Amino acid sequence: MQMKTGVEQSIYAMLLLTFLPDKGVLPGEFISQQLGASPTYFQKLLRKLVHADLLMSVPGAKGGFRLKASPEQISVFDVYEAIEGKQSLYASSGVFEDLMGIQNQNICLLSDLMTEAEQSWQSTLKRETIDSIRREIYLNCPPDHLTKLQSLIEEKMIRN
Amino acid sequence: MQMKTGVEQSIYAMLLLTFLPDKGVLPGEFISQQLGASPTYFQKLLRKLVHADLLMSVPGAKGGFRLKASPEQISVFDVYEAIEGKQSLYASSGVFEDLMGIQNQNICLLSDLMTEAEQSWQSTLKRETIDSIRREIYLNCPPDHLTKLQSLIEEKMIRN
DNA sequence: ATAACGTGGATAACTATTGTCCACGTTATA
DNA sequence: TATAACGTGGACAATAGTTATCCACGTTAT
Numbered sequence: 445m446q447m448k449t450g451v452e453q454s455i456y457a458m459l460l461l462t463f464l465p466d467k468g469v470l471p472g473e474f475i476s477q478q479l480g481a482s483p484t485y486f487q488k489l490l491r492k493l494v495h496a497d498l499l500m501s502v503p504g505a506k507g508g509f510r511l512k513a514s515p516e517q518i519s520v521f522d523v524y525e526a527i528e529g530k531q532s533l534y535a536s537s538g539v540f541e542d543l544m545g546i547q548n549q550n551i552c553l554l555s556d557l558m559t560e561a562e563q564s565w566q567s568t569l570k571r572e573t574i575d576s577i578r579r580e581i582y583l584n585c586p587p588d589h590l591t592k593l594q595s596l597i598e599e600k601m602i603r604n
Numbered sequence: 605m606q607m608k609t610g611v612e613q614s615i616y617a618m619l620l621l622t623f624l625p626d627k628g629v630l631p632g633e634f635i636s637q638q639l640g641a642s643p644t645y646f647q648k649l650l651r652k653l654v655h656a657d658l659l660m661s662v663p664g665a666k667g668g669f670r671l672k673a674s675p676e677q678i679s680v681f682d683v684y685e686a687i688e689g690k691q692s693l694y695a696s697s698g699v700f701e702d703l704m705g706i707q708n709q710n711i712c713l714l715s716d717l718m719t720e721a722e723q724s725w726q727s728t729l730k731r732e733t734i735d736s737i738r739r740e741i742y743l744n745c746p747p748d749h750l751t752k753l754q755s756l757i758e759e760k761m762i763r764n
Numbered sequence: 765a766t767a768a769c770g771t772g773g774a775t776a777a778c779t780a781t782t783g784t785c786c787a788c789g790t791t792a793t794a
Numbered sequence: 795t796a797t798a799a800c801g802t803g804g805a806c807a808a809t810a811g812t813t814a815t816c817c818a819c820g821t822t823a824t
Contacts, residue, residue, distance in 0.1 A: 539639055
């Protein structure tokens with residue numbers, strides 16, 4: 445049981461996109477290069493983020509991706525859910541309920557507990573946003589790295 | 605990202621074993637039959653539980669498994685960890701830290717958050733024990749089912 | 765001795781994740 | 795209007811993780 449690597453990569457992609465000026469976009473291939481991800485697979489992740497309304501995509505030449513909402517409105521959980529989907533971590537098989545003769549009653553021996561555990565996991569991820577991580581970066585990264593990255597992005601980005 | 609089915613089966617196995625009188629054991633095959641699990645694979649799960657010191661095994665004819673500790677001392681998390689292992693849900697790739705030039709500093713943009721989320725997930729699973737679930741069963745199951753199961757177990761179990 | 769049980773390793777089947785490829789639609793630009 | 799650069803969606807392959815099977819072996823009751 446491990447989180448998909450795509451979740452981490454997607455969060456980093458979102459973070460990269462916070463560096464982008466208004467109306468600019470970054471091509472998917474550039475983003476995947478920066479993250480060292482496989483370009484073709486990463487496009488799939490980007491599309492999931494678009495489907496989840498976290499990213500906007502501009503097709504055609506000079507196309508690319510940008511954040512759809514502002515970084516304060518996008519939680520880490522939003523990204524997690526966009527990539528991993530909405531299925532919960534635990535799925536009861538119902539065997540034990542059968543064995544105990546409590547099939548149709550609403551007594552979920554384990555399910556309730558698992559649901560509660562998952563919710564407290566999720567609430568931690570909901571608390572933190574792309575913006576709060578971005579602020580941490582601004583506080584902690586060496587300024588030269590930040591400016592270097594900033595200018596790289598401004599070089600590669602496309603204005604509309 | 606889904607929990608292994610083995611975790612659920614293992615918890616149910618532990619619960620079954622709470623029905624067992626002192627010094628009795630249940631053969632692995634009987635347990636797997638009750639849970640509708642594949643016998644050979646389920647033996648592997650049982651061995652993981654033995655390795656984690658949650659079960660005791662008695663080899664030889666009239667052998668089988670019994671709980672090693674008392675049900676109050678075994679948390680749902682113990683079983684989870686025995687089956688899933690100790691690796692955490694999230695493993696940082698370090699790519700972004702490289703990109704930001706913060707490799708060797710202790711600034712874990714995501715790791716800290718993920719660790720915190722996982723800990724709150726775990727603490728929920730640690731709170732509940734095999735015994736607390738067993739008590740729920742006793743309260744909620746139709747008494748005839750309970751006595752039927754109890755007598756099935758006493759029939760199939762082996763005293764030492 | 766033999767049968768019933770657990771043990772551990774090798775290995776296969778299955779499933780989910782990750783990665784690739786291609787035909788296509790859209791748009792900027794020459 | 796042609797072409798090149800980009801995103802889209804589907805089909806597909808490679809890889810990794812999970813589940814399942816088998817077997818030779820050690821232990822113990824009978």
